[in-house]
Amino acid sequence: xxxxxxxxxxxxxxxxxxxxxxxxxxxxxxxxxxxxxxxxxxxxxxxxxxxxxxxxxxxxxxxxxxxxxxxxxxxxxxxxxxxxxxxxxxxxxxxxxxxxxxxxxxxxxxxxxxxxxxxxxxxxxxxxxxxxxxxxxxxxxxxxxxxxxxxxxxxxxxxxxxxxxxxxxxxxxxxxxxxxxxxxxxxxxxxxxxxxxxxxxxxxxxxxxxxxxxxxxxxxxxxxxxxxxxxxxxxxxxxxxxxxxxxxxxxxxxxxxxxxxxxxxxxxxxxxxxxxxxxxxxxxxxxxxxxxxxxxxxxxxxxxxxxxxxx
Amino acid sequence: xxxxxxxxxxxxxxxxxxxxxxxxxxxxxxxxxxxxxxxxxxxxxxxxxxxxxxxxxxxxxxxxxxxxxxxxxxxxxxxxxxxxxxxxxxxxxxxxxxxxxxxxxxxxxxxxxxxxxxxxxxxxxxxxxxxxxxxxxxxxxxxxxxxxxxxxxxxxxxxxxxxxxxxxxxxxxxxxxxxxxxxxxxxxxxxxxxxxxxxxxxxxxxxxxxxxxxxxxxxxxxxxxxxxxxxxxxxxxxxxxxxxxxxxxxxxxxxxxxxxxxxxxxxxxxxxxxxxxxxx
Numbered sequence: 001x002x003x004x005x006x007x008x009x010x011x012x013x014x015x016x017x018x019x020x021x022x023x024x025x026x027x028x029x030x031x032x033x034x035x036x037x038x039x040x041x042x043x044x045x046x047x048x049x050x051x052x053x054x055x056x057x058x059x060x061x062x063x064x065x066x067x068x069x070x071x072x073x074x075x076x077x078x079x080x081x082x083x084x085x086x087x088x089x090x091x092x093x094x095x096x097x098x099x100x101x102x103x104x105x106x107x108x109x110x111x112x113x114x115x116x117x118x119x120x121x122x123x124x125x126x127x128x129x130x131x132x133x134x135x136x137x138x139x140x141x142x143x144x145x146x147x148x149x150x151x152x153x154x155x156x157x158x159x160x161x162x163x164x165x166x167x168x169x170x171x172x173x174x175x176x177x178x179x180x181x182x183x184x185x186x187x188x189x190x191x192x193x194x195x196x197x198x199x200x201x202x203x204x205x206x207x208x209x210x211x212x213x214x215x216x217x218x219x220x221x222x223x224x225x226x227x228x229x230x231x232x233x234x235x236x237x238x239x240x241x242x243x244x245x246x247x248x249x250x251x252x253x254x255x256x257x258x259x260x261x262x263x264x265x266x267x268x269x270x271x272x273x274x275x276x277x278x279x280x281x282x283x284x285x286x287x288x289x290x291x292x293x294x295x296x297x298x299x300x301x302x303x304x305x306x307x308x309x310x311x
Numbered sequence: 312x313x314x315x316x317x318x319x320x321x322x323x324x325x326x327x328x329x330x331x332x333x334x335x336x337x338x339x340x341x342x343x344x345x346x347x348x349x350x351x352x353x354x355x356x357x358x359x360x361x362x363x364x365x366x367x368x369x370x371x372x373x374x375x376x377x378x379x380x381x382x383x384x385x386x387x388x389x390x391x392x393x394x395x396x397x398x399x400x401x402x403x404x405x406x407x408x409x410x411x412x413x414x415x416x417x418x419x420x421x422x423x424x425x426x427x428x429x430x431x432x433x434x435x436x437x438x439x440x441x442x443x444x445x446x447x448x449x450x451x452x453x454x455x456x457x458x459x460x461x462x463x464x465x466x467x468x469x470x471x472x473x474x475x476x477x478x479x480x481x482x483x484x485x486x487x488x489x490x491x492x493x494x495x496x497x498x499x500x501x502x503x504x505x506x507x508x509x510x511x512x513x514x515x516x517x518x519x520x521x522x523x524x525x526x527x528x529x530x531x532x533x534x535x536x537x538x539x540x541x542x543x544x545x546x547x548x549x550x551x552x553x554x555x556x557x558x559x560x561x562x563x564x565x566x567x568x569x570x571x572x573x574x575x576x577x578x579x580x581x582x583x584x585x586x587x588x589x590x591x
Contacts, residue, residue, distance in 0.1 A: 033591055040589045048585055065523075073521020080519075080574075080584040088591050184445035197442060208449060298453040305459040309391070 020110050023100050027117040030096045034121055037088065038129050041081050048077055049136045056143035067143075074140050082133050085125065093121045148214035152291065155180060155204055170194040179294070182207035208292055215288035222280035229276050233269040236262055281306065313370045320381040322370045330369065337361040355390070362389055380554040393465035396548030400466065406458045407466070410450045411443050415463065418451045419470040420477035423537045428483060436479050471544045474537070496532040500542045507546055508562050510539070512569035520577035 052074040059067040097118050104110050163177040168189035175187050175196055182205050185198045216223075240262045247255050285303040289296040314323045321327055341357055342349050359382075366378050373381075386394040400416075401407060407415060417437055421444060424433060434440050439447075455464045474480065499506050510532065514524035525536040550559065578584050 037589065037591045041586055044586045044589065069518075069521050069523055072518045076519030076521065077585050080578070081586045084584075084586050084589075092591050183449050184442045186440070186442045295449070295453060298450070298457060301457040302453070305457050309459040 017109075019103075020113075023110065024113065026096060026100070027114070030093060031117060031121055034089070034093055035124055038085060038124060041085055042129065042132050045078055045081055045133065045136045048074065048081075049139050052140060053143055056140070060143060071140070071144060075137065078133065078137055078140065082129075085129055089121075089125050093118075093125075146213060148210055148217045151203075151206075151210050152214050155207055155210065158201060158203060166196070166198060168192060168194060168196055180204060180207060182292075182294075208295060211288050211291035214291055215284050218287055219280060219284040222276070222283050226273065226276040226280050229269060229272050233266060233273060236266045236269060240266060278307075313372060315370070315373075318384070320377070320384050325369060330365065334358075334361055334365055337365065358389065376554050376556050379556075380552075383551050383554065387460060387462075392460050393462040394551060395465055395468055395544070396551040398462055398465045398469060404462065406454050406463055410447050410454075411439065413437065413439060413443070413447050415451065415454075415466055416470050416477065417479070418447055419467055420474050420480050422448065423471060423474035423541065424477075424480055426535065426537065433483070436483050468544045469548065471541050472548065474541060494533050494538075497534050497538055497542070500532075500534060500539070501545065504546065504562060505565065507542065508566045509569045510534075511543075512566045513573045516570050516573035516577055519574065520581060522577065 052070075056067065056070060056074065059070055097114065100110075100114055104114065159177065159180045164174060166175045166177055166187075167173065168175055168191065171189060171192040171194070173189055173191035175189055175198075177187075177198070181198055181200045183200065185200075187196050187198050188194070189196060240259060243255060243259050243262065247259065281303065285299060289299050292299065315321065316323055319327065321330060338354075338357055338361055341361070362382070363378055366381060367373060370377075382389070383394040384397050386392055386397070409415075409417070413421070421433060421437060430441070434444055451463075451467075455461075455467070458464070475484075500510065510528055514528060517524035517527045525539065528539060529535050
């Protein structure tokens with residue numbers, strides 16, 4: 001009454017071995033087209049990255065703001081290529097798959113041929129193409145890297161250069177800059193006591209941010225130690241999971257021993273993770289405080305707050 | 312239908328203490344049940360699970376959206392952080408104490424109005440000078456870092472909606488100090504959610520084409536970044552205060568549609584995307 005049986009028959013009528021040859025040609029053609037299409041898109045991404053990276057590197061030194069716009073633009077174009085790939089895949093490959101799939105019977109011998117087609121195409125699209133897209137994206141993103149050592153050193157050099165150059169607007173006497181000012185400061189003249197306003201350069205105004213960036217850069221090995229431990233814990237977890245699956249089919253004393261040993265390792269690793277993170281955080285914040293001593297108290301409060309966070 | 316307290320959104324047929332005690336009881340029971348398997352990291356998700364369960368049980372007929380609304384209104388209490396549109400000033404919070412006499416509200420008003428007035432005139436109206444404002448501009452953002460509940464940053468966002476109405480600013484405007492006049496696009500941005508979504512979408516698409524999106528809006532509609540952010544805060548607070556997932560989805564889709572439209576427009580202006588000539 002719901003036309004179920006008629007549908008069943010019509011599907012079976014479509015699923016005739018005479019049709020297999022035609023479908024085979026269609027699948028082969030679609031696959032070849034997809035592979036060629038993606039290859040051309042990958043070439044475009046490569047051309048773009050090759051041309052953009054030197055330009056980005058030059059712009060980074062010249063103008064941070066323009067660099068940001070250019071970087072966004074290049075990433076936007078990489079994304080447009082990826083969107084085109086995904087959209088085309090949905091339209092062309094999935095459509096062919098669905099239309100053939102609708103015509104064949106579940107038990108048809110052509111089913112595995114069709115499944116194989118989809119597997120090959122999706123592997124090309126979602127593994128190989130995606131990998132290449134990510135590689136080009138990372139290549140472009142690398143230009144964003146800021147060398148904070150260099151930036152901090154230029155703040156120090158600038159301070160050395162100007163610290164004895166600031167003169168009182170009233171009497172002309174030297175007002176020595178006893179520290180790196182990173183905000184506008186009113187400085188009294190030691191000779192005539194009149195008030196002088198000192199304006200730090202745009203570079204010096206970045207001291208707080210540069211301090212954090214440099215502190216993070218200098219303590220990166222500790223952060224890596226923490227991430228490595230996280231990875232190790234995940235690895236042990238997966239090994240344990242495999243053993244558990246094996247044990248489900250019959251547990252032996254040997255297997256049990258192996259599982260206990262892994263469980264022990266995992267507990268050890270799990271306990272180390274927060275210890276390593278705290279070690280990194282403490283070192284990073286201490287370094288930051290050292291680099292920007294004027295804000296050491298506030299930076300310490302920031303650290304303490306993170307330790308007490310409820311979520 | 313249950314009666315809800317308009318402020319806390321708790322049902323009025325029980326007390327908050329009763330609710331909290333039951334919530335705590337369920338959480339403790341769960342911790343006991345887990346025994347050795349209990350992981351402290353899971354506590355926030357257990358808390359949310361029982362909060363939702365209990366709210367639905369004690370307030371039958373409330374929808375998922377009403378629960379989210381309740382969660383937003385009580386986020387500080389149950390989750391430990393502030394929510395836009397639900398955060399109030401408090402004299403007891405040391406992180407909100409004025410810095411060099413400048414409250415967070417003052418700081419927001421000065422920072423947002425710096426382009427609208429002569430800077431020295433603006434500082435003077437608040438009884439400070441350039442040096443103090445410069446220092447305060449370092450210290451208020453530091454306070455935001457110190458504050459793990461996000462109260463300072465959330466209030467900053469809320470105050471951003473009223474930067475034109477600060478008494479000192481109103482006084483300055485009265486004295487004819489305001490540089491920028493009214494702008495019909497800005498009024499539309501404030502009253503028409505579709506227009507707001509369209510400009511947000513245009514901004515996103517602009518950045519993807521290497522264009523400074525904030526500048527693009529200023530050039531084409533005369534709305535500067537500060538005003539845009541102020542209106543963005545208003546829409547965000549309004550959406551939190553009248554939480555409706557269908558509406559959010561509707562405007563999300565509209566935003567997506569407009570983003571595509573502007574992508575096509577910017578692409579056309581730049582002679583297309585790099586892979587336009589490649590065919591399947």
